[in-house]
Structure formats: structure tokens, C-alpha cells
Amino acid sequence: MAQRSFLERATRDGWPAGTAFALIAGVFGCIFLALLFFLAVDQRLVLEGSQRLLDKTVPSTLEHFRLARNVEQLRLEGERVLSGPTPVARQQALFIISLLASHPALMADPRAAELAREVERFLARAAREEMSEESYAAWTALSSRLSLLADDVSIEGVNLATDDLRQMSAIMVQSRVKLAVVLALVAAFAGLVLFLIHRHLIRPLQMMDEALSALRAGAPVKPFAPAAMREIGAVEGAIGQLREVMHENETARQQLVLLATTDDLTGMFNRRHFMALAEEEIKRAQRYDRPLCVAMADLDFFKQINDSYGHAVGDLVLTSIAELLTKTLRQSDCACRYGGEEFAFLFSETSLAEAHRLAERLRHRVAKNPLQLSDDVCLPVTLSLGLADASRGSLATSLKRADEALYEAKKQGRNRVFIALSADHGSFRGSALPEKNSHSQPP
Numbered sequence: 001m002a003q004r005s006f007l008e009r010a011t012r013d014g015w016p017a018g019t020a021f022a023l024i025a026g027v028f029g030c031i032f033l034a035l036l037f038f039l040a041v042d043q044r045l046v047l048e049g050s051q052r053l054l055d056k057t058v059p060s061t062l063e064h065f066r067l068a069r070n071v072e073q074l075r076l077e078g079e080r081v082l083s084g085p086t087p088v089a090r091q092q093a094l095f096i097i098s099l100l101a102s103h104p105a106l107m108a109d110p111r112a113a114e115l116a117r118e119v120e121r122f123l124a125r126a127a128r129e130e131m132s133e134e135s136y137a138a139w140t141a142l143s144s145r146l147s148l149l150a151d152d153v154s155i156e157g158v159n160l161a162t163d164d165l166r167q168m169s170a171i172m173v174q175s176r177v178k179l180a181v182v183l184a185l186v187a188a189f190a191g192l193v194l195f196l197i198h199r200h201l202i203r204p205l206q207m208m209d210e211a212l213s214a215l216r217a218g219a220p221v222k223p224f225a226p227a228a229m230r231e232i233g234a235v236e237g238a239i240g241q242l243r244e245v246m247h248e249n250e251t252a253r254q255q256l257v258l259l260a261t262t263d264d265l266t267g268m269f270n271r272r273h274f275m276a277l278a279e280e281e282i283k284r285a286q287r288y289d290r291p292l293c294v295a296m297a298d299l300d301f302f303k304q305i306n307d308s309y310g311h312a313v314g315d316l317v318l319t320s321i322a323e324l325l326t327k328t329l330r331q332s333d334c335a336c337r338y339g340g341e342e343f344a345f346l347f348s349e350t351s352l353a354e355a356h357r358l359a360e361r362l363r364h365r366v367a368k369n370p371l372q373l374s375d376d377v378c379l380p381v382t383l384s385l386g387l388a389d390a391s392r393g394s395l396a397t398s399l400k401r402a403d404e405a406l407y408e409a410k411k412q413g414r415n416r417v418f419i420a421l422s423a424d425h426g427s428f429r430g431s432a433l434p435e436k437n438s439h440s441q442p443p
Contacts, residue, residue: 024196028189035182042175049168057164064157067105068150071112074100074119075146081123082139097123115149118142204232211239215246263337265315266322271344274336278346278395281334285348285391293355294390295345296402297362300382300414302341313373317381320371328365333358344399352389352419359385359417367415382415389420 077100080093100106101116119142126135214220223240261273269277278294285292299305299321306314318341325335325343334346347355366383373379386405390398401420409416 024193028193031185031189035178035185038178039175039182042171042178045171046168046175049164049171053161053164053168057160061157061161063105064153064160067109067112068153068157070100070103070105071115071146071150071153074106074116075143075150078119078123078139078143078146082126082136094123109153111149112153115142115145119146201232204236208235208239211243215239215243263322266319266337268322268326268343269334269336271336271338274334274338274344274346275395277334278390281346281348282390282395282398290349290391291351292389292391293347293350293352293387294395294398294402295347295355295359295385295387296338296399296406297343297345297359297383297385298406298410299341300384300410305379305381309373309379313379317371317379320369321366321381321383324365324369325362328362330358344402346390352387355387356417356419359387363415363417384409384414385417387417387419 074097077093077096080089081097097120101120106112106116122138122142126139261269263270282292284290299317302314302317305317318337322337322343329335329345332348334348336344338344345359347358350358363383363385366381370378370380384406386402386407386409388398388401388405393401405418405420409418412418
């Protein structure tokens with residue numbers, strides 16, 4: 001029951017990595033030791049065969065070769081006895097035959113000893129008597145028997161070595177087969193282990209790395225599949241919790257960034273964020289000698305609107321004008337609610353002439369879109385703007401000149417665009433629609 005409970009718990013919660021790898025290592029060790037034992041047995045047999053070959057077979061084979069050589073030498077000396085040119089030469093050959101016939105190698109083999117005595121008697125008789133045709137025929141038969149015996153002895157020696165080598169070869173072939181089986185089992189086991197490691201360790205780690213990379217990039221993370229390893233499952237659960245916490249933190253961060261960079265009422269950039277963006281843009285424009293303009297705008301008679309219709313209508317006017325300005329501006333332009341009913345603009349890659357046309361478009365769009373408060377109340381709204389070149393001076397100086405141009409536009413009757421032509425006070429150029437045709441198209 002305890003074992004079944006452990007298996008059920010391991011299957012449900014995942015195997016501990018240490019237990020799983022210890023079990024795999026134990027199985028592999030048992031199989032490997034068994035296979036090593038079989039290989040050791042074959043190796044012992046090969047070593048015994050090699051020792052037997054060195055101690056017995058090789059010396060015995062050499063004895064057979066020496067015996068065959070002595071038998072062949074006996075035949076050759078017999079030919080010298082019969083063909084010797086002088087009696088002395090024949091006696092010398094006969095003496096050598098006597099020595100060979102009494103050689104221990106010949107005496108040790110019954111076949112060779114009996115044939116050697118027969119050859120010795122025949123040649124001794126032939127040396128005393130004249131050779132006849134019958135004698136030559138008898139010697140031919142003896143010579144043939146000596147050759148056959150030498151061949152038989154040589155073949156027996158070769159067969160001794162061949163039998164042992166054949167046994168050793170069979171053992172080595174068997175060992176190779178066992179070794180091939182061992183290597184195949186080791187390869188299969190290693191493949192299984194690698195597959196398990198890849199599936200239950202490497203692949204989950206890769207998925208964790210992908211999940212962490214996605215978390216760093218802010219991309220969504222796919223949920224993890226149930227892990228077979230308990231530790232892997234714990235890490236995946238921690239990553240899931242980290243993902244939720246990071247998602248909550250990112251949502252909070254975005255909200256904080258939105259609150260820190262935008263105006264609550266209009267949704268435009270606030271003054272602090274606008275100033276930071278404008279400072280970077282001015283540095284870039286001055287570094288690369290690119291045109292850049294700033295503008296200040298103010299809603300005309302906004303205090304009267306608040307006094308007459310209330311602050312709720314004033315807020316509605318601000319949000320409507322902010323939406324209209326955002327739709328009219330280009331993507332490269334930057335605008336903010338500077339404070340109260342004032343707005344600030346940054347026109348990148350824009351000369352004063354282009355900025356003037358854009359400001360006129362803004363002024364005209366505001367004048368052409370009065371605010372409909374009710375069916376019978378339509379509130380006209382106009383905008384005054386001041387422009388200044390920001391490609392040379394600082395941001396504060398440029399905004400100050402644009403504000404002075406805005407003040408001049410207010411002073412000259414509102415609903416106008418004035419341009420600060422130089423850093424000197426009073427050097428402005430303005431334009432506006434005629435009062436009697438305030439809703440006509442801009443030039």
C-alpha cells in the first residue's frame with residue numbers, strides 16, 4: 001500500500017529529479033555490469049587460448065616442422081648416397097643418414113623411426129652392392145614414402161595451430177557479437193536517457209527560457225504543460241507567479257507612466273513631459289542643423305466662458321479643443337496642455353513658413369467648429385497663437401518668444417497667429433482672418 005501510494009503521489013505531483021536519475025542510473029549500472037561480466041568471461045577464454053597456443057600448440061607445431069624437415073633431409077641424403085660420385089662421398093652421406101635416423105625427433109615419432117631404420121638398412125646395403133633396376137625402384141618407393149611422411153607431419157603441425165586458432169577465432173567472434181550487443185544496448189539506453197533528459201529536463205528549461213525572454217520583452221507567455229519532474233514543476237509554477245506579478249506591475253507602470261506624462265482632463269501630454277521631449281528634439285535639431293519651431297496658443301475669452309457657463313462647460317471646451325488639435329496635427333508634431341487654457345506645440349523638421357501655415361490651419365479649425373451646448377445654444381471658440389523659431393536658441397528662450405508673440409496676438413484683437421521674427425521685443429509679424437469673415441477658409 002505504501003509503495004502504491006508513493007507511485008500514485010509521484011505520478012500526480014511529479015518524480016523528484018534525484019530519485020528519477022538514481023533509478024535510471026541503477027538500472028543502467030545493473031545492465032552494464034552484467035554485460036561486462038559476459039565480456040570478461042570471453043576475454044578469459046581468449047587469454048587461456050592464447051596461453052595454450054604459446055605453451056603447447058606453437059612448440060608442438062615447431063616439433064612437427066622439425067620432424068618434417070629431418071624426414072625430408074633423410075630423403076635428400078639418401079639421394080646423395082645413391083648418386084655420390086665417389087665412395088667417400090657416399091660414405092659421408094651414409095654417415096649423415098645414420099645420424100638423422102638416430103635423431104631424437106625421429107625416434108620420438110613411431111612412423112618416422114620405423115621408416116628411418118628401413119631407409120638406413122636399405123642405403124647401407126646399397127652402398128655395399130651394385131644398384132640394379134629393382135633397387136632403384138625400391139628407393140623410389142622409399143623416397144615417395146619419406147615425402148608423404150614429411151607432408152603428413154607438416155600438415156599435422158599446421159592443423160594443431162589451426163584448431164587452436166579456430167577455437168580462438170570462434171571465441172573472438174562470439175565476443176564481438178556480445179560487444180556489439182553491449183554497444184547496442186548502451187546506445188539504446190543512452191538514447192533513452194537522452195530522450196528522457198531532453199523531454200523532461202532540457203525542453204522544459206528551454207520553455208522556461210522562452211517564457212523568461214517573453215516576460216523580459218513584455219510578450220504574452222503560453223501556459224506550461226504539466227511537468228513530470230517535481231522540481232521542474234515547482235520552477236514553472238514560480239515562473240507563472242512571476243508572470244502574474246510582472247503583468248500586474250506592468251499594468252501599474254503603464255498607469256503611472258500615463259499619469260506622469262498626460263493631462264488628466266484633456267489626455268494630451270502634460271507640461272513636464274512636453275518639456276523633456278522638446279529639450280531632446282531641440283538638441284537633435286541643433287546638432288544636425290534642422291529646422292524646428294515652437295508655438296504657444298491660448299483660448300480667447302476662456303474666463304468669460306467659465307464665468308458665464310460654469311467650469312463644467314469650460315472643461316468640455318478644453319477636451320473638445322484638445323481632441324480637435326490632436327486630429328489636426330501631424331504625427332511628427334508634439335502638443336501639450338501648458339496650463340489652464342494654454343497649449344504648447346513643437347513642430348519638428350518645420351520652417352517658420354510651414355509652421356505658420358499649420359498654425360493657421362489649427363486656428364481656422366477651431367474657429368470653424370463651435371461647441372454645441374444644446375439645441376439652441378452654440379458656443380463659438382477662437383484660438384490665438386504665437387510662433388517662434390527654436391532651431392538656434394534654448395527651449396526656454398524660444399517658448400518665451402512664442403509667448404510674447406501670443407501676447408501680441410491677444411493685444412491685436414485675438415483669433416490671430418503672430419510670429420516672433422527676432423529675439424528683440426516688438427519684432428513680430430501677424431495674420432488673422434478679417435473679423436467680418438471670420439469663418440472663411442484660410443489662405
